Structures are given as structure tokens and as C-alpha cells.
Amino acid sequence: MAVTIQEVARAANVSPSTVSNVLNGRDSRMLPETKVRVEQAIAQLGYRPNRAARQLRTGRIQMLGLVVPSVANPFWGTFAQLVESVALRSGFRVLLCNSERDPQREAEYLEELWADGVSSVLLCSSLPSISHVQPFLERGMTIVAFDRTSQLGDPPSLTNVSVDNSLGAQLATSHLLELGHRRLAFVSGRVHSVNRKERLDGFLSTVDRAGIAANEVLVWKDSGSGRAGDLDAAEVGRAAARELLSRPCPPTAFVATNDMFAIGVCAGVRDAGLRVGADVGRSSGSTTSCWPISLSRR
Amino acid sequence: MAVTIQEVARAANVSPSTVSNVLNGRDSRMLPETKVRVEQAIAQLGYRPNRAARQLRTGRIQMLGLVVPSVANPFWGTFAQLVESVALRSGFRVLLCNSERDPQREAEYLEELWADGVSSVLLCSSLPSISHVQPFLERGMTIVAFDRTSQLGDPPSLTNVSVDNSLGAQLATSHLLELGHRRLAFVSGRVHSVNRKERLDGFLSTVDRAGIAANEVLVWKDSGSGRAGDLDAAEVGRAAARELLSRPCPPTAFVATNDMFAIGVCAGVRDAGLRVGADVGRSSGSTTSCWPISLSRR
DNA sequence: GCCTGTTGGTGTATCGTTTTACCGGCGCTC
DNA sequence: GAGCGCCGGTAAAACGATACACCAACAGGC
Structure with a gap:
């Protein structure tokens, strides 16, 4: 044929x-x-x-495994598109894998990819532990972790590419301070990852340096289930905003730990009958998304 | 190994x-x-x-090509995740292809997929013409078009799975009528596809049946560039809402032809200092997404 | 005249699976 | 007791590309 x-x-x-x-x-x-x-x-x-013949002979294949929590999350969707377009330019195809934040699914996907001869994987996982990738590293898989600042228990040989969490939080917080806000809230789910811890720390250190009183700072750390999905995150953000805005001294601006919490916060603000970018977070535009893409690699 | x-x-x-x-x-x-x-x-x-060996011998491969305009669009992101999870259950892998609404890229992806031995493709294309898929059908590729009501010039042997455009538009419009709205706007980009035409017709026939006067119905059909991206759609929706709301008799509710236009409309409503779900589109929730998933197949 | 080195390639085994053709042995029938 | 069919498998040839070893022809050196 x-x-x-x-x-x-x-x-x-x-x-x-x-x-x-x-x-x-x-x-x-x-x-x-x-x-x-x-x-x-x-x-x-x-x-x-014929790629099959080539792969059979050489053992190599021009394919990249992309493991994301869920491509239905606009952040990961955008990310996936970017990855795909870059990969295409190098003649690589992209195999899509939605882990749904399930360690077992993640491991299964890696197993499948390995069996398919795909030895390059971009792993986006914010799971508390990713010790399950260790065996694959040992078998010779090339795994790059994205958006995961290395943490205790992570395989030491795992390469990381991540955003600068602390700087991002500082920028977001400074921005609001410059707009004159004094009562700030930070909304996050469980602080189970180094990412989230660093973002929270960046927020706290910035308000602290600005001499904001502790009672003007509200920190919301939902203690919900360990493996919360993205829709959950939006719901948590929404509930958080509603609850925080109903307090005697409500915050006038919010910093969220990621897009899904921010979306939820926006909804919660509207639930409270307020307008995002006007009654709350008064700024030039309505909201700002600002985790700086800076690479820390090893 | x-x-x-x-x-x-x-x-x-x-x-x-x-x-x-x-x-x-x-x-x-x-x-x-x-x-x-x-x-x-x-x-x-x-x-x-070993999949490579198996494919080399049989010519078959358990892989599905998924061609979408852009997985960064939350609609297609959600869709991609659903497709991937269903495919996984049948042992199929999913190759992600972002066409960016470019007929040439679309054709190139099909070419690549064919060369890779991927003979099953789920094609999500709202391009005015998809005559470029004809040669692949002739070569024996199995292509299913999603969200594309068959139109003049489409290969007759192409299978379609689509939403019920007319019913969807009727449901959306009736919903608003039941809430008591009388001045309705329909926001769309160019009506270049049968999909959009049917949605518009569904809207018009419903307001007509309800005895709404023609001057209470506003139809916005942007005449912008032929290959408008998703962000463009949001911008068009935003501009449409702003412009329509500044008229003497502004609409009190909007029907948008898809999610991206709807997102834009929401932004435009907020730009006008109004609240979605309260000042505009007054309903139980804030907005409603309601294209019914009904299959028309052949 | 013999050895060596370079040039411009070629022959063949090999990757791991599927598939077609075939095989020996057994029981049954006529 | 010759022939036939069935049972439970096996042998070997593909599939298409790559990589290693090898080769013929010719030039140059001594």
C-alpha cells in the first residue's frame, strides 16, 4: 500500500x-x-x-508522553497546546494522558508509555508523593517534571522545570498593595506541595514587609480531601470568597494559588453581589494572572 | 531489555x-x-x-487521532479528556493534534497520522470546507467528523456525530422566555457553517413562535476574518455585548452560539457595569450551557 | 609488484509479532 | 487396512527499516 x-x-x-x-x-x-x-x-x-519498522529496529520513537492532571482544566489545556506545537516542530507526536491526580493512573500511564517504547515523558503532577516514578527512572525513562518544585522523597535524579513560586506570589501581592489594598486574602487548598508552600510564603513575606497588620491578612487553606479535582478547587475558591466576604472586615482583594481557585473566587465575589475588578480587587483590568515562567533546572 | x-x-x-x-x-x-x-x-x-512489531506485521495500530481546533479552548479540552478516557478503556492511545483552524495544518496532520499507520481519526473541524479530507477517505482512513452538520461540498461518505443545533438553540431561547425576557440578543461570529445557521434558525423560530416583535430581537453576526481563533471569538462576543447594551433598547438576555462567544458576552456585560445573572440574563443561576448532546449519524 | 588506505557504496542479519501452511498421531469408517 | 478428518499444535516467512561487516576499484608509496 x-x-x-x-x-x-x-x-x-x-x-x-x-x-x-x-x-x-x-x-x-x-x-x-x-x-x-x-x-x-x-x-x-x-x-x-514507516515508523513502526524504524522503531522496531532502533528501539527509538519520536513520541512524547504528556501527563497532566486533566486537560479539561484550561491551564493544562493551554499548556498541552503549547507543548504539542513545540513538539511538532521537532517531529515529535504527543500522546495525551490525563492522570486525574491519581497516583495509580499515573503509574499505569508510565507503564503503558514504556511498553509503547515512549521513553520521553513530561510529567505534570502535584501529587504529594511521586515515588512511583522511581522504577521508571531506573529503567532508563527520561522524565521531566513540570510545575513541581522538588520535595522530600522525590527521586533525586528527577529533572524539574517549574515556575518561580515565591516571586510570582510576591509580584501578585505587590501589585495589589500598589493599588492601595490593605486587607488581603490568600486562597489555597491544602498546602500539600512545596509549590503551594512557596506561594503562600511569598504572599506572607510581602504583606509582612509592607507592614500590613496580621489581622488584615486572611489566609484560607481548605482542608478538603487529599485528591481534590479541579472543579473542587473552583468550589473551594467560591466558598472561601463567600465566607471571607461575610466577615466583619472583609478583604478587598484576593490572591489565589492557581487559576482554578481564582475562578472560584471570582464566582464567590459575584455571589456576594459584588463586582470583580470594581468592588473587589479594584485595578485597571479585572483580574491578573501572573505566575512568572522562570526555570529552575538541574 | x-x-x-x-x-x-x-x-x-x-x-x-x-x-x-x-x-x-x-x-x-x-x-x-x-x-x-x-x-x-x-x-x-x-x-x-511490542506494539511496533505488532503494527509492522498487521498494519494496524490501536491509536486514535484527535484533531481539534485548539485544546486550549476549555470546550475542546473537556472534550479531549472525555475522548481520552473512553479510548483508554478500549486500549487505544490518543494522539493530540491542534489544527488551529488551519486547513493546511489539518491536512498535514492527517498525512502524518496516515504515515504513522493511524487510520482512525476523530475530526473536529468547523472549517467552511473540508474537501481536503476526501483523499484520505479514499485511501481507507476512517474519519468521523464531530460537531459538524454535513454541508454542501462535504465528502458524502463522511460520518457525522453532532449536537442537535436547532433543539439546543430552542431550549436556550425558551429558557430565557420562560424567565420573562422579551428583548433577546443572539451573538455569533460569521454564520459560515450549517451548525451556526441551524442554531440561529432555532433561535429565530423560537422567538417568532413566542410572538416577540422583530424589533425586540437583536442578531449579531460578526463579519470578521474567516479563520477566527477562539480568543477572537471571546473578543467578538465582548464587543457585541458592549455595543448591543449601549443601544436605546438593550437586550435583557443573550444567547451565544458557543462557549467562547458566551464568555466574551459575559465580559462585555461586566464592562457595561452590569452583573451577569442579575442585571442581565436574570435566572436561577448565572449562565446556562445547554447544547444537547444528541447524535445524528449515518 | 606488493601492500595499504581511501572512496563509495552494498549484502545481510536483525528487531518482535502474526499468519499461512503444514505436520504427526489418533480414531473412525468402509 | 487404506483413506479421511480432526486435534493440538509448530515452522518459517513475512512486515520495513537500520547497522555492521564487508567489498571492488583505484591511487600512492617504497
């Missing part, structure tokens, strides 16, 4: 090996003329190497 | 063929005892068939 390397070889009057050499850039000791003949044959026949 | 079928065969004291037969359910004329021996060997060695 499809064109094979053999047919190309025949058309260019060379051996399949030579075509393979052209394909893989091993053309150092090859007559330029021969190379051109092969390239023309490839173009003319519309030949595309 | 990995366990092969040969090793399983040796462990179970049978030939590789027999293991293969067990694997593929061809066990009709096989001693139950033999089958059990093979299964135990598989389990014990943790054997997983």
Missing part, C-alpha cells in the same frame, strides 16, 4: 542502505549526485519512512 | 505461535491447560506485546 524504502532504492538505482543513509544524514562519503538522485526519488514517490 | 514473546513461549514450553494465539483469542482448538500455562507465563514475566 504505502511506498517502501525498497521502491525508493529501485527508483534511484541504489541499495536500500543508501536510501537509509540519506534519510539519516549519513552522507559524508557519498557522491552529491547520488544523494540528489535519492532525494528526488523520495520526493517523487512521496515516500515516508 | 523487555520481555519478548519468545521468552514467554520458552517459559510455557510452547511455540511463539501458541502464545500469539492466546494473545489474540484464537484459542478455540487449544487445550485449556495449555492456555493456562501460557497465561501464567505472561503474568509471571510481566510480558507486554
Whole structure:
């Protein structure tokens, strides 16, 4: 059905090996003329190497496993799109895996990917523990963790690419302070990860430096279930905003630990009959999303 | 490195063929005892068939191409997650492809998928013309179009699974009428697809049946660029809402042709200093998303 | 004239699975 | 007792690309 390397070889009057050499850039000791003949044959026949055969022989495959909590979360959706477009430029395909924050599913996906010969994985996991990736690292899988500041118990050989949590929180908080806000609230779920801890610390240190009194700072750390989904996060944010706004001295602005909590907070503010960006968080625009993309790698 | 079928065969004291037969359910004329021996060997060695080899031999591969405009759009993100979870249950992997509403990219993705041996594709395309899929259908690719009511020029052999556009629009419009709204607006981009036309018609026929006067109905059809992205849609919705609300007799409720326009409309309403679900669209909740999932297939 | 090195390639085994053809042994029939 | 069919498998040839070893032809050195 499809064109094979053999047919190309025949058309260019060379051996399949030579075509393979052209394909893989091993053309150092090859007559330029021969190379051109092969390239023309490839173009003319519309030949595309069979990936299955190539993978079977080499063991390598140009595929990237992308493990995210859920691509239904707009943050991860946007992220997935970016990843896919970059991967495409390098000839990589992207296999989508939604872990749903389940350690077992995460491990299962890694197992599947490994069985498929996919040895490059971008793992976005905010699970308290990811000790289940250790065996895969040992088997030689290349795993890069995103958005996970390394924490105790994490495999030491795991590469991390993350945002600068502390700086982000500082920027967000400073922004609100500059707008004149004095009663600030920080909304987060359980502070189970280093990410969240650093964001909270960034917030606290900034209000502290600004000389804001402790009783003007409200910190909401939901103690809900360990494996809260994204919709839960929005619900938590919503409840938090409602509850905080009903207090005697309600906050005039909010910092949320991520987009889903922020979305929830916005809803909660509206529930309270207030307007985001006007009654609450008074600023030039309505809301600001500002975790700075800065890389810490090793 | 990995366990092969040969090793399983040796462990179970049978030939590789027999293991293969067990694997593929061809066990009709096989001693139950033999089958059990093979299964135990598989389990014990943790054997997983090599997909590359299998694909090379059979030409088939358990992979689904998912082509969406952009997974950064929460609608498609949610959709992608659903698709992925269903596919997983059947042992299918999902290859993510963001077409960005570009016919050329769409065709290129199909080409790549075909070259990879992926012959099952779920195509979500609202492009005015998808004649570029015709050659792939002819080559034997199985393509199912989602969210695209068949239109003139579409390949006749293309299977469609779509929402019931007219019913959806009727439900949305009736809902608002029941809440007592009389001045309604319909916000859409260019009505370039049958989908959008049917939604608009559903809206118009419902207000008509309700005896709403023509001058109380506002229809916004942006004439912007042909290949408007999702963010553009939100911007269009926003501008539409602002403009419509500044008129002498502004609408009290909006029906949008899809989520992104609706998000934009919400922003525009807030820009005008009004509250969604209170000043505008007064209802039990704030907004309602209601395209009914009904299948029309052939 | 013999050895060596370089040039420009080619031949062939190999990756792990599926599939088609085939096989020996047994029981049954005529 | 020759022939036939069934039972429970097995042997071996693919699938398409890659990589390693090898080769013929020729030039140059001594």
C-alpha cells in the first residue's frame, strides 16, 4: 500500500542502505549526485519512512508522553497546546494522558508509555508523593517534571522545570498593595506541595514587609480531601470568597494559588453581589494572572 | 531489555505461535491447560506485546487521532479528556493534534497520522470546507467528523456525530422566555457553517413562535476574518455585548452560539457595569450551557 | 609488484509479532 | 487396512527499516 524504502532504492538505482543513509544524514562519503538522485526519488514517490519498522529496529520513537492532571482544566489545556506545537516542530507526536491526580493512573500511564517504547515523558503532577516514578527512572525513562518544585522523597535524579513560586506570589501581592489594598486574602487548598508552600510564603513575606497588620491578612487553606479535582478547587475558591466576604472586615482583594481557585473566587465575589475588578480587587483590568515562567533546572 | 514473546513461549514450553494465539483469542482448538500455562507465563514475566512489531506485521495500530481546533479552548479540552478516557478503556492511545483552524495544518496532520499507520481519526473541524479530507477517505482512513452538520461540498461518505443545533438553540431561547425576557440578543461570529445557521434558525423560530416583535430581537453576526481563533471569538462576543447594551433598547438576555462567544458576552456585560445573572440574563443561576448532546449519524 | 588506505557504496542479519501452511498421531469408517 | 478428518499444535516467512561487516576499484608509496 504505502511506498517502501525498497521502491525508493529501485527508483534511484541504489541499495536500500543508501536510501537509509540519506534519510539519516549519513552522507559524508557519498557522491552529491547520488544523494540528489535519492532525494528526488523520495520526493517523487512521496515516500515516508514507516515508523513502526524504524522503531522496531532502533528501539527509538519520536513520541512524547504528556501527563497532566486533566486537560479539561484550561491551564493544562493551554499548556498541552503549547507543548504539542513545540513538539511538532521537532517531529515529535504527543500522546495525551490525563492522570486525574491519581497516583495509580499515573503509574499505569508510565507503564503503558514504556511498553509503547515512549521513553520521553513530561510529567505534570502535584501529587504529594511521586515515588512511583522511581522504577521508571531506573529503567532508563527520561522524565521531566513540570510545575513541581522538588520535595522530600522525590527521586533525586528527577529533572524539574517549574515556575518561580515565591516571586510570582510576591509580584501578585505587590501589585495589589500598589493599588492601595490593605486587607488581603490568600486562597489555597491544602498546602500539600512545596509549590503551594512557596506561594503562600511569598504572599506572607510581602504583606509582612509592607507592614500590613496580621489581622488584615486572611489566609484560607481548605482542608478538603487529599485528591481534590479541579472543579473542587473552583468550589473551594467560591466558598472561601463567600465566607471571607461575610466577615466583619472583609478583604478587598484576593490572591489565589492557581487559576482554578481564582475562578472560584471570582464566582464567590459575584455571589456576594459584588463586582470583580470594581468592588473587589479594584485595578485597571479585572483580574491578573501572573505566575512568572522562570526555570529552575538541574 | 523487555520481555519478548519468545521468552514467554520458552517459559510455557510452547511455540511463539501458541502464545500469539492466546494473545489474540484464537484459542478455540487449544487445550485449556495449555492456555493456562501460557497465561501464567505472561503474568509471571510481566510480558507486554511490542506494539511496533505488532503494527509492522498487521498494519494496524490501536491509536486514535484527535484533531481539534485548539485544546486550549476549555470546550475542546473537556472534550479531549472525555475522548481520552473512553479510548483508554478500549486500549487505544490518543494522539493530540491542534489544527488551529488551519486547513493546511489539518491536512498535514492527517498525512502524518496516515504515515504513522493511524487510520482512525476523530475530526473536529468547523472549517467552511473540508474537501481536503476526501483523499484520505479514499485511501481507507476512517474519519468521523464531530460537531459538524454535513454541508454542501462535504465528502458524502463522511460520518457525522453532532449536537442537535436547532433543539439546543430552542431550549436556550425558551429558557430565557420562560424567565420573562422579551428583548433577546443572539451573538455569533460569521454564520459560515450549517451548525451556526441551524442554531440561529432555532433561535429565530423560537422567538417568532413566542410572538416577540422583530424589533425586540437583536442578531449579531460578526463579519470578521474567516479563520477566527477562539480568543477572537471571546473578543467578538465582548464587543457585541458592549455595543448591543449601549443601544436605546438593550437586550435583557443573550444567547451565544458557543462557549467562547458566551464568555466574551459575559465580559462585555461586566464592562457595561452590569452583573451577569442579575442585571442581565436574570435566572436561577448565572449562565446556562445547554447544547444537547444528541447524535445524528449515518 | 606488493601492500595499504581511501572512496563509495552494498549484502545481510536483525528487531518482535502474526499468519499461512503444514505436520504427526489418533480414531473412525468402509 | 487404506483413506479421511480432526486435534493440538509448530515452522518459517513475512512486515520495513537500520547497522555492521564487508567489498571492488583505484591511487600512492617504497
